[in-house]
Amino acid sequence: MTRMKRSPDHEDEHIDLATHTDPDRNRLTPLLRLPPEPALAVVTALAAVVREAHVREREFPTPPGTLKRAQEFEEGDVYMAEAPFEGFFADRYLMDFYDVRERGVCSRMHLHTGLRFVRMMTGPATTIRVSSLVPITVLDAHWPGTPLLTVVDALPDAPVPRERHTVVVPENSWVDMQIPRGVSHQFNAVGPHAVIDSVHPEESIETLREGMSGYRMMAQTIFLAEQRSTADPCTEP
Template sequence: MKRNADSADEVHDVADFTDTARNAVTPVLQLPGNAALTVVEAFAAIVRNAKRNPSATTRDSDGITRSQTFEEGDVYMLETPFEGFFADRYLMDFHDVAERDVCSRMHLHTGLRFVRMMTGPDTRIRVGSLAPFEVTHVEGVTPFRPRTFEDVLPDTPADVVRTRYNLIVPPCSFVDMQIPRGVSHQFNAIGPHAVIDSVHPEESVETFREGMAGYRMTAQTVFLSEELPAAHTCANLNA
């Protein structure tokens, strides 16, 4: 899938990109504000503690640096893969796009991902894709329907217009997303209390499949733009 297996900033032409599947979204639950804040901040505290701890910010015996920073936020690899178990698990403490004044880029991964997004009070997550979302709704069980809308993907070449499909995770909510291999997506948090609990079922396999020289978290990503978009392109929730 990648042209340079070890590149941490590989960019593919958005004009030629086609999603081969769709992201599947499942609303899980909504909590009272205090309960949601307690859960989200407890997960975020793990990531923040790891960021301050040399044991997490240096390579371990397997060559893995557990604490890193991605475009969307700070990340801690909670569980690493091992022989006979290909998956790993991440926690992400989102940046607030209003504070950073930039958004994360649209991107895809060399393997599938399973993501649980969690928000606290006064916080939303705007999820984008170049393909429409498949939203699960089981009548009488699914707690809510997330709002969706379309706009135009920003910062494309002058002769390229791509529709961006958007979905909003509301405050104090847990929402799951199943991301097939090679399907575009983009996460941006608007507000201070947002985390992701993410399982990467085959990330260690991706290292071998793509021919990577070693295990590097960011090398499993392909971006669809050169630059990080300005904050207003993802902070607007009223499109």
């Protein structure tokens, strides 16, 4: 595979939305719904791991040239729970989502230089809007109740007209998503209780392929917009 980044360590690189074509589709599998109390307990405990890591980072900053495990991304704070090592190329991140209503901005549509597997978990009064430039394939699963809500609208603030395909993850839910390399996606949590458990199965490989100097979520990302839009387009329905 060829490299995707123009500048390997650039943490805010973006590409032309007008010419981008997704090479594949994201695949989303609804797993289960929980009662509000256990859903809140799981999400709160995982978010606490991330928050404690960021407290430690502020108190004892990672020395330059050393792997920084507490990082920030547009959707939330992240913590590298397990790092790659020689002979094992994958790693695992936890993300504590920001509530887009509190921040007043949406995260941008983007793609990654390597494939991702993410498990999204929500608690009470919280949903996650999962979007892409192409339809998201929702796979069959043992899912109680009505199918997940899907919405098609215009990508906000785009310099050229592009459709946005969204699946809404309901409250108190676990949903898995497979994200192929180079496929657009966008996550926005509406509410205070949302986390992601994310596995990057080729992080060492993609870092070498792109010529990056380290493992950083932002550097492994290419955005499809220069700036973020206001929160309104990613809070409804």
